[in-house]
Amino acid sequence: MAVENIRGAIEAILFANGASVEFSRIAQALEISEKKVKEHISALIDDYEAAGRGITIILLDNSCQMVSKKEFAPQIRTVMDLRRNTPLSQAALEVLAVVAYNQPVTKAFVEQVRGVDCSGVIGSLTTKGLVEEKGRLELPGRPLLYGTTENFLRCFNISSLDELPPLPESEEDKESEENGEEQEKAENGNEQMDLFSIQPDDKQ
Secondary structure, three states: OOHHHHHHHHHHHHHHHOOOEEHHHHHHHHOOOHHHHHHHHHHHHHHHHHHOOOEEEEEEOOEEEEEEOHHHHHHHHHHHOOOOOOOOOHHHHHHHHHHHHHOOEOHHHHHHHHOOOOHHHHHHHHHOOOEEEEEEOOOOOOOEEEEEOHHHHHHOOOOOHHHOOOOOOOHHHHHHHHHHHHHHHHHHHHHHHHHHHOOOOOOO
16 A cells, blocks of 8 residues: 555544544554554654644554644634633642552542542542543452543643653652762762771881
């Protein structure tokens, strides 16, 4: 199959599906490797950008999806008569952060971190499709485990959890690091003193 036909087929698959499609499924349908699929998708993204198109393709873990560009959201909302989504509350963002950086986690773990009941917030995040059940913990009562979804990646414009920004160091971590540096300096200083204290043997 010619390159143009392969890219056209990928466009057709993504457009027709609407939701995200795994690279492996596209590769199987086109009888090419997943590596080749990703290369063609990268080329399509570059083409869309160069031509100023209103669509693009986003990467989500092991899948991809054709979407409209965010700068055209106001016009899309007007045509489709969509109301602006209510932004997440501070409590929801905090719970989402705890889940994202520690998943899979139980509700009890989230509540232990935040110090308050989180049942309602977790339920709301689940309804919004940002958090989902990831099984059960093998402990008495078998509590549910929660983790983020593909929609979470889409909403935060990242392709995998590896792209989450690093957590800021706590005061305890900074203090521990500073103490370690001071101890290392002290040890190096002692080694230098030991070297200077070594005297050559007196000549007989």
